[in-house]
Amino acid sequence: MDISFIDHFYRVCNQYPDKQAIVDVDRSISYSDLKTEIENCTLGLHKRGVKKGDRVSIYMDNSIEFVIILYSIMSVGGVAVMLNSAANFSDVENWVKHSGSSWLFVKKLQEEFFAIRDNLTSDLQLVSLEVSGIGLDTLVFSDLLKEANGDVYKENIAPDDAAVIIYTSGTTGDPKGVTLTHKNLLSNYKAIVRYLELTSNDSIVCVLPFYYSYGSSVLNTHLMVGGTVILENNFMYPSLSMQKIEKYGVTGFSGVPSTFILLLKKVNFNDYDLSTLRYVTQAGGALPVTYIDQLQQALVNSKIIIMYGQTEASARLTYLPPEKLTKKIGSVGIAIDGVSIQIRNENGMSVDPGETGEVYASGENIMSGYWENNEATEKTIVNGWLKTGDLGYVDKDGYLYLEGRKSEMIKVGGNRIAPGEIEEVLSEIDNISEVAVVGISDELLGQIIKAVVVLSDGAELNAMQIKAYCKSKLATYKIPKYIEFVDSLPKTASGKIKRFKLV
Amino acid sequence: MSAEMELRSYVLENYLFTDDQSQLNNEDSFMDKGIVDSTGILEIITFIEDEYDISVEDSEMIPENLDSINNLVKYLEKKKA
Numbered sequence: 001m002d003i004s005f006i007d008h009f010y011r012v013c014n015q016y017p018d019k020q021a022i023v024d025v026d027r028s029i030s031y032s033d034l035k036t037e038i039e040n041c042t043l044g045l046h047k048r049g050v051k052k053g054d055r056v057s058i059y060m061d062n063s064i065e066f067v068i069i070l071y072s073i074m075s076v077g078g079v080a081v082m083l084n085s086a087a088n089f090s091d092v093e094n095w096v097k098h099s100g101s102s103w104l105f106v107k108k109l110q111e112e113f114f115a116i117r118d119n120l121t122s123d124l125q126l127v128s129l130e131v132s133g134i135g136l137d138t139l140v141f142s143d144l145l146k147e148a149n150g151d152v153y154k155e156n157i158a159p160d161d162a163a164v165i166i167y168t169s170g171t172t173g174d175p176k177g178v179t180l181t182h183k184n185l186l187s188n189y190k191a192i193v194r195y196l197e198l199t200s201n202d203s204i205v206c207v208l209p210f211y212y213s214y215g216s217s218v219l220n221t222h223l224m225v226g227g228t229v230i231l232e233n234n235f236m237y238p239s240l241s242m243q244k245i246e247k248y249g250v251t252g253f254s255g256v257p258s259t260f261i262l263l264l265k266k267v268n269f270n271d272y273d274l275s276t277l278r279y280v281t282q283a284g285g286a287l288p289v290t291y292i293d294q295l296q297q298a299l300v301n302s303k304i305i306i307m308y309g310q311t312e313a314s315a316r317l318t319y320l321p322p323e324k325l326t327k328k329i330g331s332v333g334i335a336i337d338g339v340s341i342q343i344r345n346e347n348g349m350s351v352d353p354g355e356t357g358e359v360y361a362s363g364e365n366i367m368s369g370y371w372e373n374n375e376a377t378e379k380t381i382v383n384g385w386l387k388t389g390d391l392g393y394v395d396k397d398g399y400l401y402l403e404g405r406k407s408e409m410i411k412v413g414g415n416r417i418a419p420g421e422i423e424e425v426l427s428e429i430d431n432i433s434e435v436a437v438v439g440i441s442d443e444l445l446g447q448i449i450k451a452v453v454v455l456s457d458g459a460e461l462n463a464m465q466i467k468a469y470c471k472s473k474l475a476t477y478k479i480p481k482y483i484e485f486v487d488s489l490p491k492t493a494s495g496k497i498k499r500f501k502l503v
Numbered sequence: 504m505s506a507e508m509e510l511r512s513y514v515l516e517n518y519l520f521t522d523d524q525s526q527l528n529n530e531d532s533f534m535d536k537g538i539v540d541s542t543g544i545l546e547i548i549t550f551i552e553d554e555y556d557i558s559v560e561d562s563e564m565i566p567e568n569l570d571s572i573n574n575l576v577k578y579l580e581k582k583k584a
Contacts, residue, residue, distance in 0.1 A: 237566060
C-alpha cells in the first residue's frame with residue numbers, strides 16, 4: 001500500500017522513540033518528542049485554518065524548528081515552500097506571491113516582512129521563531145504549539161498531492177517553483193536509502209541547507225530510517241564539522257564540491273578520529289578528479305560516493321558505486337533505482353553510447369511541474385521525461401559522464417542564477433550602456449559571476465560602485481565577483497551577444 | 504596603516520563595497536551580519552596569510568579568531584607574539 005512520506009516518518013518515530021533524531025547547537029530532540037511537537041504544530045496549523053493544498057513558506061536556516069514546521073505542513077496536507085535563506089527580501093516577496101502562500105515562517109520578524117505582507121493582495125500570516133520584533137497580527141512559533149490538547153489531526157494524503165515547492169531561480173518574469181509530490185519524495189528517498197545502505201545506526205553532520213533538494217534529502221533519508229542528523233549551519237569553519245564527526249561518531253558526510261575543496265585545503269584529516277565515517281557523498285557539480293584522489297587518500301576507510309541530480313528530480317538521478325570510483329574516473333555513475341536515463345540529440349532521438357547529447361531522465365521522482373508555470377513545465381518535461389539541460393554521454397556499460405550545461409544558467413556553489421536577472425539590475429545603473437553577465441570557472445565554487453560592462457560615453461564608474469548597487473538589489477551570492485570594463489560587447493551579425501567570447 | 508585599519512578597508516571594499524567607515528563596527532560578527540560567507544572567510548584567511556606572513560592552522564579556523572575585525576586583530580597579535 002502506498003503511504004506518504006510523513007506516514008512513513010511517524011512509523012519510524014514509534015519504532016525508535018528514544019533515539020536522537022536531530023542534534024542542534026543548543027538542544028537535541030528524540031523521535032518521540034519530535035513526533036509530539038510535529039503533532040502539536042499540525043494541530044495548531046489546522047485550528048488556525050491551514051488546509052490541504054495551502055502553501056506555507058519557510059524562510060530560515062536549518063534548525064529543529066525548521067523540521068517541525070516542514071513536517072507539520074506536510075502532515076496538515078499543506079505544501080511547504082522552502083525559500084533560500086540567503087535570498088533577499090525582493091526574492092522572498094516574489095516567491096511568496098507567486099506560490100500564493102498564506103503563511104510565512106521566519107526566524108525573526110523584521111520590518112521587511114511586514115512590507116511583504118502589506119504588498120500582497122491576499123492575507124499572509126507571519127510566524128516568527130523569536131519573540132522580538134513581533135507586531136500586529138503576528139504569531140510566535142511556540143504559541144502555535146500551545147494549541148495542543150491531546151488531539152491529533154492528520155490529513156489524508158494521496159501520493160500525487162504536492163508536498164514541497166523549491167524555487168530554483170528568482171527572476172520576476174519566470175519563477176520556477178519545482179513542485180514535488182509525496183510520491184516523488186518517497187520514491188527518491190527510498191532509492192537513496194538503498195544505495196547508501198542507511199540504517200538507524202547511521203548519523204550525519206548536515207552542512208547543506210534544507211532548502212536545497214540535496215539538503216532535504218540528507219535530512220529526510222536519515223529521519224526515515226531512524227538515523228540521527230547533526231546540524232552544522234555554517235561551513236565557514238570546516239574544523240567544527242570535523243570535531244562533530246569525531247564527537248558524535250558520525251557515519252556519513254555530504255557536501256558539494258566547494259565543501260570538499262575547502263576541507264582538503266584547510267583541514268588536516270589526521271588531526272581527527274574519523275574512523276566511524278562510513279561514507280561521504282558528493283553532488284551539486286563536478287569535483288575535479290585530483291580532489292577526488294586526495295579525498296580517497298585522506299579517507300582511506302570511507303566510501304566516496306559521487307552523485308548527480310537535480311531539484312526537478314526530487315534530488316537524485318545517478319550515483320557512482322564506490323567500487324567503481326577508480327575504474328570509471330569522471331563518471332557520475334548509473335541511474336538509481338526507479339530512474340531511467342537517456343541521452344538524446346537535438347531532435348529528441350536517443351543516441352548511441354559514447355555520443356554526446358542532452359541528458360533526459362524519467363521516474364517516479366520527477367517533479368509534477370513548475371508551480372503555476374505551464375510554459376516552463378512543458379519545455380522541461382516532454383512525454384514524461386525531464387530535460388535536464390545537462391550535456392553528456394553514457395559509456396557502453398551505462399555509466400553517465402557529464403560534459404557541461406546546455407542552458408546559460410550560472411551555477412555558483414549550490415545556487416542556480418539566471419544571467420538575465422543580474423543584467424537587468426546592472427542595466428538600471430545610469431552610466432552603464434550595455435552589460436552581459438557570464439559564469440566563469442572557479443576551482444572552489446564551480447562557477448563565479450563575471451559582469452562585462454560598457455559604460456556610457458564619458459561616464460566614470462568603478463567596480464566597487466557597481467557591486468554596491470548590486471548589493472542593494474540582489475542576494476549576496478548573485479553579486480558579480482568580477483567586473484570587466486570593455487568598449488563594446490562582441491555580437492553576432494544579428495546583434496546577439498557572443499557570450500562564449502566573454503568567458 | 505595599522506592592521507585594524509587594513510583589515511577594515513579590506514572587508515569594507517570587498518564585502519560591503521564601500522569606503523564608508525560607518526558601515527562596519529569592529530565587533531560586528533561576519534557570520535551573524537551576513538557580511539561574508541564561507542568562501543569569503545577563505546579569502547580573508549588568504550589575505551592575512553599573505554599580508555602578515557603567517558600561516559592559519561586548521562585548529563585556528565574558528566569564529567573566536569576570525570569572525571570580526573576585533574577577533575582578527577586579537578588573533579594577529581597573538582600570532583605575532
